[in-house]
Amino acid sequence: xxxxxxxxxxxxxxxxxxxxxxxxxxxxxxxxxxxxxxxxxxxxxxxxxxxxxxxxxxxxxxxxxxxxxxxxxxxxxxxxxxxxxxxxxxxxxxxxxxxxxxxxxxxxxxxxxxxxxxxxxxxxxxxxxxxxxxxxxxxxxxxxxxxxxxxxxxxxxxxxxxxxxxxxxxxxxxxxxxxxxxxxxxxxxxxxxxxxxxxxxxxxxxxxxxxxxxxxxxxxxxxxxxxxxxxxxxxxxxxxxxxxxxxxxxxxxxxxxxxxxxxxxxxxxxxxxxxxxxxxxxxxxxxxxxxxxxxxxxxxxxxxxxxxxxxxxxxxxxxxxxxxxxxxxxxxxxxxxxxxxxxxxxxxxxxxxxxxxxxxxxxxxxxxxxxxxxxxxxxxxxxxxxxxxxxxxxxxxxxxxxxxxxxxxxxxxxxxxxxxxxxxxxxxxxxxxxxxxxxxxxxxxxxxxxxxxxxxxxxxxxxxxxxxxxxxxxxxxxxxxxxxxxxxxxxxxxxxxxxxxxxxxxxxxxxxxxxxxxxxxxxxxxxxxxxxx
Amino acid sequence: xxxxxxxxxxxxxxxxxxxxxxxxxxxxxxxxxxxxxxxxxxxxxxxxxxxxxxxxxxxxxxxxxxxxxxxxxxxxxxxxxxxxxxxxxxxxxxxxxxxxxxxxxxxxxxxxxxxxxxxxxxxxxxxxxxxxxxxxxxxxxxxxxxxxxxxxxxxxxxxxxxxxxxxxxxxxxxxxxxxxxxxxxxxxxxxx
Ligand SMILES: Cc1ncc(C[n+]2csc(CCOP(=O)(O)OP(=O)(O)O)c2C)c(N)n1
Numbered sequence: 274x275x276x277x278x279x280x281x282x283x284x285x286x287x288x289x290x291x292x293x294x295x296x297x298x299x300x301x302x303x304x305x306x307x308x309x310x311x312x313x314x315x316x317x318x319x320x321x322x323x324x325x326x327x328x329x330x331x332x333x334x335x336x337x338x339x340x341x342x343x344x345x346x347x348x349x350x351x352x353x354x355x356x357x358x359x360x361x362x363x364x365x366x367x368x369x370x371x372x373x374x375x376x377x378x379x380x381x382x383x384x385x386x387x388x389x390x391x392x393x394x395x396x397x398x399x400x401x402x403x404x405x406x407x408x409x410x411x412x413x414x415x416x417x418x419x420x421x422x423x424x425x426x427x428x429x430x431x432x433x434x435x436x437x438x439x440x441x442x443x444x445x446x447x448x449x450x451x452x453x454x455x456x457x458x459x460x461x462x463x464x465x466x467x468x469x470x471x472x473x474x475x476x477x478x479x480x481x482x483x484x485x486x487x488x489x490x491x492x493x494x495x496x497x498x499x500x501x502x503x504x505x506x507x508x509x510x511x512x513x514x515x516x517x518x519x520x521x522x523x524x525x526x527x528x529x530x531x532x533x534x535x536x537x538x539x540x541x542x543x544x545x546x547x548x549x550x551x552x553x554x555x556x557x558x559x560x561x562x563x564x565x566x567x568x569x570x571x572x573x574x575x576x577x578x579x580x581x582x583x584x585x586x587x588x589x590x591x592x593x594x595x596x597x598x599x600x601x602x603x604x605x606x607x608x609x610x611x612x613x614x615x616x617x618x619x620x621x622x623x624x625x626x627x628x629x630x631x632x633x634x635x636x637x638x639x640x641x642x643x644x645x646x647x648x649x650x651x652x653x654x655x656x657x658x659x660x661x662x663x664x665x666x667x668x669x670x671x672x673x674x675x676x677x678x679x680x681x682x683x684x685x686x687x688x689x690x691x692x693x694x695x696x697x698x699x700x701x702x703x704x705x706x707x708x709x710x711x712x713x714x715x716x717x718x719x720x721x722x723x724x725x726x727x728x729x730x731x732x733x734x735x736x737x738x739x740x741x742x743x744x745x746x747x748x749x750x751x752x753x754x755x756x757x758x759x760x761x762x763x764x765x766x767x768x769x770x771x772x773x774x775x776x777x778x779x780x781x782x783x784x785x786x787x788x789x790x791x792x793x794x795x796x797x798x799x800x801x802x803x804x805x806x
Numbered sequence: 807x808x809x810x811x812x813x814x815x816x817x818x819x820x821x822x823x824x825x826x827x828x829x830x831x832x833x834x835x836x837x838x839x840x841x842x843x844x845x846x847x848x849x850x851x852x853x854x855x856x857x858x859x860x861x862x863x864x865x866x867x868x869x870x871x872x873x874x875x876x877x878x879x880x881x882x883x884x885x886x887x888x889x890x891x892x893x894x895x896x897x898x899x900x901x902x903x904x905x906x907x908x909x910x911x912x913x914x915x916x917x918x919x920x921x922x923x924x925x926x927x928x929x930x931x932x933x934x935x936x937x938x939x940x941x942x943x944x945x946x947x948x949x950x951x952x953x954x955x956x957x958x959x960x961x962x963x964x965x966x967x968x969x970x971x972x973x974x975x976x977x978x979x980x981x982x983x984x985x986x987x988x989x990x991x992x993x994x995x996x997x998x
Contacts, residue, residue: 388849609875623852659851733846
């Protein structure tokens, strides 16, 4: 007998996609989406190489590679965190216009409360923007099942389909029952390959066809097994529960909800459905884990409707993820008594590991820049962002992947010198190559400090695409070879490292790249033979 | 097994997910529904982490345990136990290691933390690292705490032991044995 599977929401999606017969999964790591491709890689290791499952350079290349696989007639999954969709947005928006051949599902994992992110943008707006269906499972079992539905919808409606989830579901395990797997589809040309050529004449036709398919998408949502109108006798309140909001609702009542409930996991919604629900109840509470998208739609353009409650009128907090406590309170339920926070509590933010190479890199950089003082370091996203915290306080920006180099160049263009960019190796291959090319072209007087720990550390040690080749990559882009320096961030190399940094920061009026190379202490530890826990 | 809610706290890298995983597998083998909410990502780099575990013969709705409802709160570190204390139901049991991992220069004296933890009437406070070392593996402090939690929750002992054995099988018999001994030490310490 096979025991039931205990899968993360992410893993349920991965398994759902495998069982839906995908031929590939493309992704760039990003919390909380990383475990999807990791699960597929683990599956491959056990069951043989049956599909493509390598990390891509970034979300944009992942999105486009997936579209290529769809063009070739095969089912394909692409996964990213919410801010990754900003990077992939060009491909995403235009894939809605080309349409698909093999089913294409884009999983986007949002991070309300910003547990590991720079913002809490809600990807459902992107689905609406691109005029494509969006699926939002309420639990792990639905995550498994809705993934297969996503591929069917994608092929039936000839559009990419978004599957949106939030951190809590992505990183929570539950029992999942699987269904019989489907075989992969054969390679097959699209019936009309010209629809992938988005010349204005063709794009206009495609776009009109996309708009014309909207009623069909709405009908699919109306008939979706994942949307449901659940009757309730007490119509003084109706509850609109999207995604995991449905779980907190049921938790609050600890049994059947006495009010009518509209459970929503598939968009675009029929406007009449929302309207009739609003008309059937005295008041409506909207539970959604993200921005108040549905709530805004209910209010409409005429200003706030006092019968509608949620994040906009303050019944629920405007920011952050939903919690069982917030939902219970919004429903007027009394919470059980619980201990007050102790005055002995102290914050414990994350920090760089003992022995981390970034620590030695920052020590050298801080000393090299001592004569200038703080304020001149544009950094990026990764473990090294923790260098913003004490005791280092070594960096002055962290905005979006790659922005260190471009912001340093912009500051230098403004006459703000020295300007140093600090960027990790994986972030560099994700989005650092193109701004470096800008800097090469202008011979910008900036110093780019690449912290090469040979891995994508922050997200758990995934492949970094230019490991062992960073010098060649920089030289290939046109950085002068004599200003591509490599140092080893180790305590015993400190004086030497400070000297090299100073030479390039103060002694060279053009572009320099300094690569600080030492393996991530976590990946190094995993490789130590005989390690026991 | 009946419905159980449990919250674990610790410092990223300490292994609270191993404790959660063993209990979840045990529940699964007993035919229960499980939800296990974990922290992945940034906080795992030495920050405060928590895991919520819910077991029930019925449907489990929320992935998070509501505050004031957990049967057990288990902390791998005294201040991290304190950080999760508000999840504990009245009359619930607080299990914690007394081994501190200072969060910074302003980390309070351990004795103060322990005194604060003792304000919970049912508090099982254990020198988990030392107990694990005596059991034969200094890294098995989480198994000591698991033992205490299992004793308080009356988890089916044979199943828990089988899950632990499966978990460490690939690391050799001596590792399995040390972990089982650490588990038993925690069980003994928490038994009435
Ligand atoms: C567009 C985008 N994609 C993914 C992420 C998630 N993410 C944050 S840091 C990071 C890895 C950085 O790796 P690297 O630059 O090598 O630095 P390290 O963590 O190894 O120090 C990733 C993938 C993000 N924040 N933004």
